[in-house]
Amino acid sequence: MATMKCGRCGSEKIMPNLRIRDRYEAGMGQDLEVEIQGNPDALIFKQAHREALKATVCGECGNVGLSVENPQRLWKIYTEKKNT
Numbered sequence: 001m002a003t004m005k006c007g008r009c010g011s012e013k014i015m016p017n018l019r020i021r022d023r024y025e026a027g028m029g030q031d032l033e034v035e036i037q038g039n040p041d042a043l044i045f046k047q048a049h050r051e052a053l054k055a056t057v058c059g060e061c062g063n064v065g066l067s068v069e070n071p072q073r074l075w076k077i078y079t080e081k082k083n084t
């Protein structure tokens with residue numbers, strides 16, 4: 001596994017794949033997600049697909065990068081949506 005470096009300050013103090021929590025209600029937190037709707041015009045079955053956002057944080061300067069766990073699945077739904 002290659003050493004990651006911060007894109008802003010060049011530090012190697014990189015913390016990858018941190019969960020991003022929404023605000024807590026009654027002790028429950030929820031991960032932030034991105035959503036793609038396979039069929040956004042449908043009334044009910046929008047075929048929404050969600051992937052949790054993960055943050056990569058620099059422990060030196062605080063730079064944050066976002067990514068999703070499963071980009072291939074999002075891409076598949078995104079491209080299938082465009083083809084219909």
Ligand SMILES: [Zn+2]
Pocket residue numbers: 006007008009010011058059060061062063
């Ligand atoms: Zn940095």
